[in-house]
Amino acid sequence: MGSTERIKNVAKRVAKWHDAGHQMVVVPSAMSGETNRLLGLAKEIMPQPDPRELDMLASTGEQVSVALLAMALQSLGKQAVSYAGWQVPIKTDSAFTKARIQSIDDERVRRDLDAGNVVIITGFQGMDPEGNITTLGRGGSDTSAVAVAAALKAKECLIYTDVDGVYTTDPRVVTDARRLKTVTFEEMLEMASLGSKVLQIRSVEFAGNYRMPTRVLSSLTDPLMPLDEEARSGTLISFEEDTNMEQATITGIAFSRDEAKITVIGVPDRPGIAYQILGPVADANIEVDMIIQNQSTDGKTDFTFTVPRGEYTKAMDVLERSVREHIGAARIVGDTKVSKVSVVGVGMRSHVGIASQMFRTLSEENVNIQMISTSEIKISVLIDEKYMELAVRALHKAFGLESA
Amino acid sequence: MGSTERIKNVAKRVAKWHDAGHQMVVVPSAMSGETNRLLGLAKEIMPQPDPRELDMLASTGEQVSVALLAMALQSLGKQAVSYAGWQVPIKTDSAFTKARIQSIDDERVRRDLDAGNVVIITGFQGMDPEGNITTLGRGGSDTSAVAVAAALKAKECLIYTDVDGVYTTDPRVVTDARRLKTVTFEEMLEMASLGSKVLQIRSVEFAGNYRMPTRVLSSLTDPLMPLDEEARSGTLISFEEDTNMEQATITGIAFSRDEAKITVIGVPDRPGIAYQILGPVADANIEVDMIIQNQSTDGKTDFTFTVPRGEYTKAMDVLERSVREHIGAARIVGDTKVSKVSVVGVGMRSHVGIASQMFRTLSEENVNIQMISTSEIKISVLIDEKYMELAVRALHKAFGLESA
Numbered sequence: 001m002g003s004t005e006r007i008k009n010v011a012k013r014v015a016k017w018h019d020a021g022h023q024m025v026v027v028p029s030a031m032s033g034e035t036n037r038l039l040g041l042a043k044e045i046m047p048q049p050d051p052r053e054l055d056m057l058a059s060t061g062e063q064v065s066v067a068l069l070a071m072a073l074q075s076l077g078k079q080a081v082s083y084a085g086w087q088v089p090i091k092t093d094s095a096f097t098k099a100r101i102q103s104i105d106d107e108r109v110r111r112d113l114d115a116g117n118v119v120i121i122t123g124f125q126g127m128d129p130e131g132n133i134t135t136l137g138r139g140g141s142d143t144s145a146v147a148v149a150a151a152l153k154a155k156e157c158l159i160y161t162d163v164d165g166v167y168t169t170d171p172r173v174v175t176d177a178r179r180l181k182t183v184t185f186e187e188m189l190e191m192a193s194l195g196s197k198v199l200q201i202r203s204v205e206f207a208g209n210y211r212m213p214t215r216v217l218s219s220l221t222d223p224l225m226p227l228d229e230e231a232r233s234g235t236l237i238s239f240e241e242d243t244n245m246e247q248a249t250i251t252g253i254a255f256s257r258d259e260a261k262i263t264v265i266g267v268p269d270r271p272g273i274a275y276q277i278l279g280p281v282a283d284a285n286i287e288v289d290m291i292i293q294n295q296s297t298d299g300k301t302d303f304t305f306t307v308p309r310g311e312y313t314k315a316m317d318v319l320e321r322s323v324r325e326h327i328g329a330a331r332i333v334g335d336t337k338v339s340k341v342s343v344v345g346v347g348m349r350s351h352v353g354i355a356s357q358m359f360r361t362l363s364e365e366n367v368n369i370q371m372i373s374t375s376e377i378k379i380s381v382l383i384d385e386k387y388m389e390l391a392v393r394a395l396h397k398a399f400g401l402e403s404a
Numbered sequence: 405m406g407s408t409e410r411i412k413n414v415a416k417r418v419a420k421w422h423d424a425g426h427q428m429v430v431v432p433s434a435m436s437g438e439t440n441r442l443l444g445l446a447k448e449i450m451p452q453p454d455p456r457e458l459d460m461l462a463s464t465g466e467q468v469s470v471a472l473l474a475m476a477l478q479s480l481g482k483q484a485v486s487y488a489g490w491q492v493p494i495k496t497d498s499a500f501t502k503a504r505i506q507s508i509d510d511e512r513v514r515r516d517l518d519a520g521n522v523v524i525i526t527g528f529q530g531m532d533p534e535g536n537i538t539t540l541g542r543g544g545s546d547t548s549a550v551a552v553a554a555a556l557k558a559k560e561c562l563i564y565t566d567v568d569g570v571y572t573t574d575p576r577v578v579t580d581a582r583r584l585k586t587v588t589f590e591e592m593l594e595m596a597s598l599g600s601k602v603l604q605i606r607s608v609e610f611a612g613n614y615r616m617p618t619r620v621l622s623s624l625t626d627p628l629m630p631l632d633e634e635a636r637s638g639t640l641i642s643f644e645e646d647t648n649m650e651q652a653t654i655t656g657i658a659f660s661r662d663e664a665k666i667t668v669i670g671v672p673d674r675p676g677i678a679y680q681i682l683g684p685v686a687d688a689n690i691e692v693d694m695i696i697q698n699q700s701t702d703g704k705t706d707f708t709f710t711v712p713r714g715e716y717t718k719a720m721d722v723l724e725r726s727v728r729e730h731i732g733a734a735r736i737v738g739d740t741k742v743s744k745v746s747v748v749g750v751g752m753r754s755h756v757g758i759a760s761q762m763f764r765t766l767s768e769e770n771v772n773i774q775m776i777s778t779s780e781i782k783i784s785v786l787i788d789e790k791y792m793e794l795a796v797r798a799l800h801k802a803f804g805l806e807s808a
Contacts, residue, residue, distance in 0.1 A: 042471075050478050053472075053478070067461035
């Protein structure tokens with residue numbers, strides 16, 4: 001939420017839904033810039049503040065929002081009541097700054113709703129078993145919203161963001177990318193984790209765990225737009241696979257620039273070698289994504305994998321220090337100028353030939369494929385980053401995803 | 405507390421006390437300007453915000469302070485833990501924006517102290533029986549500090565303010581006013597309520613209820629000043645009357661500019677008339693201070709009393725509307741250009757002649773006394789406001805209060 005003007009607009013939107021007979025629970029984020037302001041104060045005190053105190057500090061941002069939103073609704077003549085996470089309570093574990101929700105008590109909220117109130121709950125935070133305030137980390141407000149919706153068995157969870165839905169690919173790369181009316185949970189998971197940063201991956205996982213229909217829609221539209229129009233806007237993350245039957249085989253083209261490739265060359269091809277290479281990498285908390293082991297020649301093989309680009313230097317360090325000599329590898333090479341492009345769609349399950357069409361399209365554009373990985377609903381390729389946009393546009397066209 | 409720089413200074417000061425072997429509980433106020441910023445946001449939303457939501461909002465200011473102070477102490481190598489009022493818990497009634505503390509649970513704090521922690525608790529706030537956040541209203545942080553000190557049976561409650569103690573009178577009026585090393589609780593009550601705005605009257609009352617020795621001292625001194633020097637600085641509000649035996653008969657000269665006088669003229673002198681005049685005034689929530697009823701002549705009398713200057717118009721309104729005709733008074737006159745000057749001291753109990761010395765001093769300065777009221781430890785006079793400073797200076801000198 002931005003200024004108080006923006007809070008008043010949120011109130012108008014919520015009042016509109018409430019007027020139409022819906023019981024409403026609202027989980028606003030902190031006002032724009034507020035969380036950064038608070039964390040900035042902490043940094044002025046010390047570079048690495050204690051996580052418990054950081055949560056005590058950061059949680060105030062959302063508390064300000066809920067109180068102001070309650071007032072704004074009251075000024076529109078609505079009954080409204082705000083709660084901090086601990087008041088609901090939203091119970092979490094004790095992992096300060098990245099806590100996970102364990103349970104939500106719906107009794108108090110339910111009673112307020114039944115009494116005609118709009119209930120406003122702080123996002124991003126809860127209370128641990130010792131009564132400490134915890135925060136959920138990045139995307140925490142979205143996650144809270146989905147979790148509260150699930151606890152209350154809501155009909156739908158609406159997530160208002162600064163985009164108006166999920167697209168077949170990033171409209172900044174492909175100008176005629178099309179907004180998807182619905183997307184299945186599994187597709188959304190692939191789209192989100194592959195770089196379509198509409199929703200934080202954890203809130204998507206939460207929606208999945210509780211099979212909570214979740215709609216991503218724009219907070220920038222006129223708050224007084226007709227309700228039926230708003231209710232059909234955005235993109236619905238659905239748990240009915242049937243809803244996508246009418247759609248194309250392929251739902252979208254996801255991509256990620258945030259990739260780096262590492263190859264361990266001349267590795268003795270013996271059992272356990274993959275673990276000996278990737279174990280130390282995992283121990284350093286580096287996430288490995290695509291993995292390939294070449295066919296062995298003369299008892300030696302090459303082992304290639306990708307890591308987030310920001311972890312590249314750390315990963316190379318770990319390998320040079322704890323792996324190369326230990327396993328008797330010849331040398332380690334890497335490349336940070338690579339990107340991942342993925343074709344995603346549940347329709348893939350029942351259609352053959354998606355992979356071959358993908359590879360043919362890339363071949364026609366002279367894009368060399370460095371690595372391939374597949375799952376039931378996606379095919380990903382790693383390519384030179386300079387061809388990434390070309391590849392996304394060609395695939396978007398080849399699979400007929402452009403808007404009509 | 406002001407900037408983070410100021411928070412770091414508070415931390416240094418607290419660490420110094422802790423190093424000397426004291427268990428420390430700290431109750432910081434919100435950062436300078438923060439409460440006003442929050443209330444400003446509320447006003448942007450609506451002119452008369454809901455008190456419950458106002459408390460939800462305003463309480464975040466102190467929560468920010470406690471978290472930052474905990475970090476600052478940790479950065480000095482101290483163990484520190486912060487709590488919001490509800491976490492202690494500090495239990496209050498449900499009078500939002502002006503709640504009163506009902507009980508404080510010391511178990512959690514005691515455990516932390518015994519484990520070597522500095523404990524930092526939000527001032528100004530608590531939790532009502534329904535689990536709502538409440539705030540204590542003006543001066544709430546001081547009141548919280550005294551209440552927490554009492555609950556923990558602390559040795560002394562230190563209140564750091566922007567003045568360095570309680571003076572024989574306002575140093576802006578009398579330049580050689582002297583800082584009092586100690587003052588009794590009753591004197592402090594008179595000094596505070598009579599306009600020496602060092603501590604909010606409620607925190608003084610709290611100190612009195614729990615007989616908690618409370619020291620007012622300056623937050624502006626070097627935080628690393630020698631501890632024994634700091635421990636003797638400021639003014640101690642004491643509950644040992646003996647401590648003042650060595651001091652002068654009179655402790656200080658208090659005064660208030662915030663006065664207005666109202667006279668109801670030609671009132672029939674019959675039983676119940678005082679109630680008929682002051683009842684409607686009290687019903688309008690206007691506090692009446694000094695009261696005089698003149699000797700009756702011809703069955704008629706004049707009835708004079710004082711009210712806070714800001715309530716003068718309202719009081720006149722009430723009297724004209726609901727009192728004058730009803731009781732058959734001739735007319736009502738008022739004067740807003742009056743001030744109250746008081747001579748305060750527990751020594752007065754055992755010394756005669758204080759009143760006559762006061763009246764002689766004022767007479768020598770040609771200051772006309774309009775009203776007089778007395779209690780065991782003070783004598784107050786109402787005078788024309790233009791003579792107020794003259795009167796205060798003359799009395800300060802006459803009772804020998806100037807610094808040596």
